[in-house]
Amino acid sequence: MTERRVAPRLGEFLRARRARVRPEDHGMPAGTRRTPGLRREEVAMLAGISTDYYIRLEQGRDRHPSQQVVQALAEALLLEDEASAYLRGLAEPGPSQRSRRTRHQEYASPGLVSLMDAWPRTPALVYGRYMDLLAANTLGEALFSWLGEETNLLRAIFLMPPARAFYRDWARIGEGCVAALRAANIDPDDPRLVELVGELCVNSPEFARLWGRQEVRAKTAEIKRLTHPDVGELSLRFENLTVPSAPGQHLVVYHAEPGSREDQALALLGSYAATPASDSHASRRQDLAAEDGPAAEKGIR
Incomplete structure (x- = not known):
């Protein structure tokens, strides 16, 4: 800047x-x-x-x-x-350290990916600074199966019709995500941020309105009310944890009360997803990272 x-x-x-x-x-x-x-x-x-x-x-x-x-x-x-x-x-006067940051793709660390894969009954995902999905375990991928090939949560929420059916509190979720994007990106001239915000403002009047409000708020723990196409309505506890080794990244975990209807629904969803031929997003993305190498700043977006 x-x-x-x-x-x-x-x-x-x-x-x-x-x-x-x-x-x-x-x-x-x-x-x-x-x-x-x-x-x-x-x-x-x-x-x-x-x-x-x-x-x-x-x-x-x-x-x-x-x-x-x-x-x-x-x-x-x-x-x-x-x-x-x-x-x-x-x-802040003058160019900041943030502005000198070179543009590169983020990736989830192999250790974090392995940790998530060890939680078969807990949907877990990792998002980057721009809300790009970097990794998901098997149940996390199953919970967000409606994303398809989309890897950016903001594009999904504001540009994909299934998002409004999945999030029963869509308006509140959208507002919170826009505020969280600004909270994670203090440098408004970051090229990746400019590109993403520009695309969303052009294609989504709702996003443009919310971005203009200049709301700044990180995501916090709350109850998310969802409707999954396979297991129906869910009310899941949502935890958003920062990743100290990768500033800007967040580990997102959903969980249900043991023995609750939601707990049984997640178990059923996990059984649908746990087929011998399917690997989780996390494992596939970890393979990509291993092939390209973190040093090349490739592999996971």
């Missing part, structure tokens, strides 16, 4: 988040307003800076707000921790 690009991205974020804060949230009267959210002068007052300086930030005429100003703006805009961290990243 060059200095020239920092300020416009910062301004976009400030404008979008300002529009989402109600005057009542700060104990101020709403009055009559032409547009939703706080006025620029109100944000400036709450942050303890001049209105002119805040306007320069939104318009991209000031490039490097201090850490103190950034923190004051985060408080004025009622940003949570992840959104505050994202704002700090946008305000």
Whole structure:
């Protein structure tokens, strides 16, 4: 990210988040307003800076707000921790380490793949920084069989009709995934991110609207309500775990209460998938990684 690009991205974020804060949230009267959210002068007052300086930030005429100003703006805009961290990243002066990152394909480590394959009754998947599916064990592949050849979860959710049948809370799932994509990618000029976001904005009005909200939120544990074409409705516990050895990657695990209907349904789904001739996505992708080699940064996408 060059200095020239920092300020416009910062301004976009400030404008979008300002529009989402109600005057009542700060104990101020709403009055009559032409547009939703706080006025620029109100944000400036709450942050303890001049209105002119805040306007320069939104318009991209000031490039490097201090850490103190950034923190004051985060408080004025009622940003949570992840959104505050994202704002700090946008305000960093000069090229960041993230920007110097060369474009390459991610891969799941063989050790992690082997660990997932040892969980025959637990659907497990690994997603990368851009929500590309990097690996899945047998039950994880069976649970997400509707993906077919698609390897990117965001493209699947917003561009594939089966996603709306699979996720019973499709709107909430889509919103959370868009927020998680932004949380994992502070550098908005990353070539892979630009390509993916551009494709989705062109082809999905829902994605474009959500991306414009500038929501920043990592995925957390919750209950996912799904409808699988083979075993019907499922309510599964969802755990999203970071992979310390591979920043940006996440191990996603679904599980059911022992003895529950969902537990029996997963066992049935596993029996469908466990045929002698079928290997899991994880094993097939591990073979690809072994053939091409991590050093070549190939093998799994």
